Amino acid sequence: MLAPGDTIGILGGGQLGRMIALAAARLGLKSFILCPDKDSPAFQVSAGHICAAYDDFAALEAFARQVDVVTYEFENVPLATAEFLAARRPLAPGAKALATTQDRLAEKSFVRALGIETAPFAPVDDLASLEAAVAAIGLPAVLKTRRFGYDGKGQVIVRPGEDLTAAWHALGRQPAILEGFVRFEAEVSIVAARRADDAFAAYDVTRNVHREHILHTSTVPAGVSPETERAARSIACAISGALEYVGVFAVELFLVGRGAAERVLVNEIAPRVHNSGHWTQDGAATCQFEQHVRAIAGWPLGDPARLGPAQMTNLIGEDVHAWHKILAEPGARLHLYGKDEARAGRKMGHVNRLRDGEGC
Ligand code: AMP
Numbered sequence: 001m002l003a004p005g006d007t008i009g010i011l012g013g014g015q016l017g018r019m020i021a022l023a024a025a026r027l028g029l030k031s032f033i034l035c036p037d038k039d040s041p042a043f044q045v046s047a048g049h050i051c052a053a054y055d056d057f058a059a060l061e062a063f064a065r066q067v068d069v070v071t072y073e074f075e076n077v078p079l080a081t082a083e084f085l086a087a088r089r090p091l092a093p094g095a096k097a098l099a100t101t102q103d104r105l106a107e108k109s110f111v112r113a114l115g116i117e118t119a120p121f122a123p124v125d126d127l128a129s130l131e132a133a134v135a136a137i138g139l140p141a142v143l144k145t146r147r148f149g150y151d152g153k154g155q156v157i158v159r160p161g162e163d164l165t166a167a168w169h170a171l172g173r174q175p176a177i178l179e180g181f182v183r184f185e186a187e188v189s190i191v192a193a194r195r196a197d198d199a200f201a202a203y204d205v206t207r208n209v210h211r212e213h214i215l216h217t218s219t220v221p222a223g224v225s226p227e228t229e230r231a232a233r234s235i236a237c238a239i240s241g242a243l244e245y246v247g248v249f250a251v252e253l254f255l256v257g258r259g260a261a262e263r264v265l266v267n268e269i270a271p272r273v274h275n276s277g278h279w280t281q282d283g284a285a286t287c288q289f290e291q292h293v294r295a296i297a298g299w300p301l302g303d304p305a306r307l308g309p310a311q312m313t314n315l316i317g318e319d320v321h322a323w324h325k326i327l328a329e330p331g332a333r334l335h336l337y338g339k340d341e342a343r344a345g346r347k348m349g350h351v352n353r354l355r356d357g358e359g360c
Contacts, residue, residue, distance in 0.1 A: 001299070126168075201303075
């Protein structure tokens with residue numbers, strides 16, 4: 001268990017690392033970041049940092065010496081890096097969560113083995129297995145790389161009558177999976193936390209709207225049935241238990257069917273704090289970043305209760321130029337990431353709007 005004054009090591013220096021560091025600071029903990037990007041937003045708010053590649057083992061050794069626990073803000077931490085660090089300091093979440101979630105085939109097989117529904121899927125390693133997968137699953141379908149996909153990158157939709165060779169080449173002939181196309185009513189997610197002793201706390205299900213494959217808004221309540229809320233919680237609880245997970249994570253879900261037929265399918269597990277949980281900073285009794293710090297520190301989990309209806313809107317690229325106007329808006333809470341250049345598609349900040357009730 002950590003004590004106030006101890007240091008959290010964070011791999012990755014983006015906005016998620018920055019917000020973990022800010023939450024840690026409020027609880028009297030220090031943060032130390034390792035990130036290869038010299039302009040990392042998290043460097044601005046931490047006690048120290050090392051600017052080095054994730055496979056620079058001398059740098060990792062020095063990093064480990066500075067910290068009491070190691071966590072990460074992105075899921076593509078190389079496994080060799082995770083294992084190297086785990087041999088020196090407690091790593092939370094552990095390497096099992098990384099190994100499972102870095103590969104879509106391993107991830108979906110793991111979820112299915114727990115008896116939890118996903119879209120139908122099949123492995124694709126070459127054109128012949130793509131043809132076999134199409135025969136089994138049907139079209140339309142989504143062809144996704146097994147590794148390193150995010151925000152819609154590394155995937156192509158294959159429609160009826162389309163040339164499979166073209167789709168296979170468009171994806172770069174990499175190990176992939178073919179997934180049945182889900183005609184969902186909405187995309188929702190659940191953000192939750194687990195401690196090593198199995199303590200578990202989940203936030204309310206969040207409804208997510210994307211624009212150009214990037215999250216645009218997250219809204220609570222999500223407008224799902226109480227049964228769906230309960231189902232999402234038990235899915236999150238089962239997944240985190242099976243992963244022996246420590247920390248905050250998100251499960252991205254497809255909401256399908258209406259009325260009594262409403263249910264959720266798992267799309268993806270994010271082994272980290274998540275953009276769809278940013279509303280908790282102002283809309284929940286304990287925000288996801290503090291919750292993550294508590295979980296990895298071995299401290300009691302905080303109350304995840306929602307304080308009222310809330311909506312988070314991402315400020316992407318030039319959206320951030322509205323910062324002054326947002327500051328003047330009653331009930332709007334502005335969060336900026338300290339990034340210099342408002343490039344197209346770049347997450348620059350977000351705003352939480354509390355539609356009723358009070359924030360923390
Ligand atoms: P992913 O990288 O798996 O999170 O996919 C990015 C986005 O593509 C999702 O948020 C969905 O909007 C869409 N998508 C992914 N998989 C499917 C699917 N099997 N059926 C329909 N839409 C999908």
